[in-house]
Amino acid sequence: MHVMVDLCVVPLGVGVSVSPQVAACQKVIRASGLSHCLHAYGTNIEGPWDEVMAVVKRCHEVVHEMGAPRITSTLKVGTRIDRVQSLDDKVASVEALLER
Amino acid sequence: MHVMVDLCVVPLGVGVSVSPQVAACQKVIRASGLSHCLHAYGTNIEGPWDEVMAVVKRCHEVVHEMGAPRITSTLKVGTRIDRVQSLDDKVASVEALLER
Amino acid sequence: MHVMVDLCVVPLGVGVSVSPQVAACQKVIRASGLSHCLHAYGTNIEGPWDEVMAVVKRCHEVVHEMGAPRITSTLKVGTRIDRVQSLDDKVASVEALLER
Amino acid sequence: MHVMVDLCVVPLGVGVSVSPQVAACQKVIRASGLSHCLHAYGTNIEGPWDEVMAVVKRCHEVVHEMGAPRITSTLKVGTRIDRVQSLDDKVASVEALLER
Numbered sequence: 035m036h037v038m039v040d041l042c043v044v045p046l047g048v049g050v051s052v053s054p055q056v057a058a059c060q061k062v063i064r065a066s067g068l069s070h071c072l073h074a075y076g077t078n079i080e081g082p083w084d085e086v087m088a089v090v091k092r093c094h095e096v097v098h099e100m101g102a103p104r105i106t107s108t109l110k111v112g113t114r115i116d117r118v119q120s121l122d123d124k125v126a127s128v129e130a131l132l133e134r
Numbered sequence: 135m136h137v138m139v140d141l142c143v144v145p146l147g148v149g150v151s152v153s154p155q156v157a158a159c160q161k162v163i164r165a166s167g168l169s170h171c172l173h174a175y176g177t178n179i180e181g182p183w184d185e186v187m188a189v190v191k192r193c194h195e196v197v198h199e200m201g202a203p204r205i206t207s208t209l210k211v212g213t214r215i216d217r218v219q220s221l222d223d224k225v226a227s228v229e230a231l232l233e234r
Numbered sequence: 235m236h237v238m239v240d241l242c243v244v245p246l247g248v249g250v251s252v253s254p255q256v257a258a259c260q261k262v263i264r265a266s267g268l269s270h271c272l273h274a275y276g277t278n279i280e281g282p283w284d285e286v287m288a289v290v291k292r293c294h295e296v297v298h299e300m301g302a303p304r305i306t307s308t309l310k311v312g313t314r315i316d317r318v319q320s321l322d323d324k325v326a327s328v329e330a331l332l333e334r
Numbered sequence: 335m336h337v338m339v340d341l342c343v344v345p346l347g348v349g350v351s352v353s354p355q356v357a358a359c360q361k362v363i364r365a366s367g368l369s370h371c372l373h374a375y376g377t378n379i380e381g382p383w384d385e386v387m388a389v390v391k392r393c394h395e396v397v398h399e400m401g402a403p404r405i406t407s408t409l410k411v412g413t414r415i416d417r418v419q420s421l422d423d424k425v426a427s428v429e430a431l432l433e434r
Contacts (some may be wrong), residue, residue, distance in 0.1 A: 035194065040342075040375035042410065047216075047250035050303045052417060053424075057431035072428065073339035073373040075410050076419040083194075087187055094135065094183075094213050103216035103250045107307050109209040110342065110375050110408060113194050116147075116203035116350060119375040124353075128372065131357035140275035142240075142310065147350035150316060152404045156236075157331035172328065173273040174321040175240035175310050203350045208408050210242065210275050210308060216250055221274040224253075227274065231257035235394065240340050247416075283394075287387055294335065294383075294413050303416035309409040316347075316403035 035083045038121065040110040042076035044092050045102035058100060059093040071121055076108070078121050083113075135183045138221065140210040142176035145202035158200060159193040171221055176208070178221050182211075182215050235283045235287035238321065240310040243293050245302035259293040265289070271321055275311060278321050283313075335383045340410040342376035343393050345402035358400060359393040362419065371421055376408070378421050383413075 045055045060077070063070050066089045068081040081087055090109060099103055145155045160177070163170050166189045168181040179186055190209065215234055245255045260277070263270050266289045268281040279286055290309065297305055345355045360377070363370050366379040366389045379386055390409065397405055 035191075035198075038193075038374065040373075042340075044244060044246070044306055046143075046244070046246070046252065050247035050414075052246065053427045053431055056428050060428060060432055071373060072425060073340075073371060074338065074378045074424040075412070076375075078374045080172040083191055087191070090211070091135070091183055091187070092213070094137075098213065098215050104214040105212070106244055108410060109211055109212040111190070111194070111209055112205065112375070113198065114197050114204040114350075124374040125372060127353045128356050128360060131353055132360055138274065139275075140242075142344070144351065144406055146344070147348070150314075150347035151408055152346065153327045156328050157250055160328060171273060172325060173240075173271060174238065174278045174324040175276075175312070177276045208310060209311055212275070214250075217432060224274040225272060226258050227253045228260060232252055232260055235391070237394075283391055287391070290411070291335070291383055293389070294337075294411070298335075298413065298415050304414040305412065307355075307411040309411055311390070311394070311407040311409055312405065313398065315398050316406040 035081070037083045037086050037090065038078065038080040038112040039086055039090070040076045040078050041090060041093070042108045044106050045097050046106065047068040048102045055097045055100060055102060058096050062092045062096055063089055069121060080121055091125060104119055135217065136180070137183045137186050138178065138180040138212040139186055139190070140178050141190060141193070142208045143197060144206050144208075145197050146204040146206060148202045155197045155200060155202060157195045158196050162192045162196055163189055167231060172186055180221050235313055236281070236318065237286050238278065238280040238312040239286055239290070240276045240278050241290060241293070242308045243297060244306050244308075245297050246304040246306065248302045255297045255300060255302060258296050262292045263289055275293045279281060280321050292307055335413055336418065337379040337383045337386050338378065338412040339386055339390070340376045340378050341390060341393070342404050342408045345395060345397050346404040346406045355397045355400060355402060356367070358396050362392045362396055363389055369421060380421050400413060
């Protein structure tokens with residue numbers, strides 16, 4: 035099962051700036067080789083379910099290893115069995131409608 | 135790693151009522167034996183990371199098997215390494231503050 | 235427009251325990267007189283759109299007034315124009331299917 | 335109060351493709367003049383609280399006017415009073431850490 039997620043990891047108890055933890059997650063995501071896209075409120079990641087979810091788990095582990103006592107993440111999880119659709123396809127289909 | 139999630143499964147392409155799919159997910163969650171609590175906009179589930187995430191995956195599989203071509207779920211994912219906290223503890227600690 | 239939301243307010247930069255801030259939001263919600271239900275990962279609130287959104291805004295204001303420099307909340311927002319459905323109706327329709 | 339949101343509007347009861355509704359929301363967002371960025375699983379929008387929330391409400395109204403009987407949206411809502419930070423700043427601060 036192919037999945038597209040939007041992951042936003044929020045460490046608690048580390049102060050007000052969370053960019054070091056977000057950057058550490060970004061390294062985990064890049065190292066996975068999965069297709070992904072960082073935006074201002076999370077990161078889109080797509081690929082086989084188990085590989086994507088292993089990345090989400092690894093992000094939690096890495097952020098705890100950096101010292102965060104608590105993490106609350108938000109994950110949107112999209113699957114479809116009618117057709118294959120990539121991250122780029124989703125954006126392109128909306129932009130095509132806007133340009134008409 | 136212990137995790138507490140809030141899962142809201144939204145099937146697309148099945149019409150306006152989604153309660154049959156939500157009930158099917160509820161059966162998956164109950165069958166897992168994990169601690170859980172249904173509310174009006176999702177279900178809280180807690181337990182070991184891999185067990186909880188297997189339930190989330192099984193929910194997507196079951197809803198697709200029921201005929202939904204597309205699913206978009208929302209998942210909040212909470213982990214903490216400072217102390218153990220159950221679903222009931224979280225609600226109780228807020229209610230204790232309110233009653234003071 | 236009637237709306238049903240699920241609100242989870244997460245203050246950053248206040249340490250690892252966030253229950254004082256969650257309790258303060260609970261007071262704002264109760265004072266609004268809107269129908270609501272606290273669970274382990276947020277609070278369901280329902281009512282007229284502008285009243286519900288005023289509560290969400292007031293929660294952010296109150297948590298900042300308590301000293302939180304930063305807040306990241308998650309909000310699920312449900313509207314429907316086909317029929318009226320309360321928080322209790324949603325849970326009851328799933329439980330009715332499970333009991334059959 | 336300045337706010338940064340991530341909005342994902344999901345219409346139910348309109349079939350499996352939701353890009354016409356997402357494109358209609360995109361037009362509402364563009365017409366607002368607020369800073370925004372479309373990604374594969376939502377749109378980041380930033381600006382004064384009341385203006386941003388008026389856009390969210392207008393999106394629900396427009397999608398219902400297009401015929402969707404039901405909508406479930408997800409909204410992440412970020413506010414901070416310690417400093418001003420734009421959508422671009424957030425991405426840039428993570429990328430700066432990655433390039434070191």
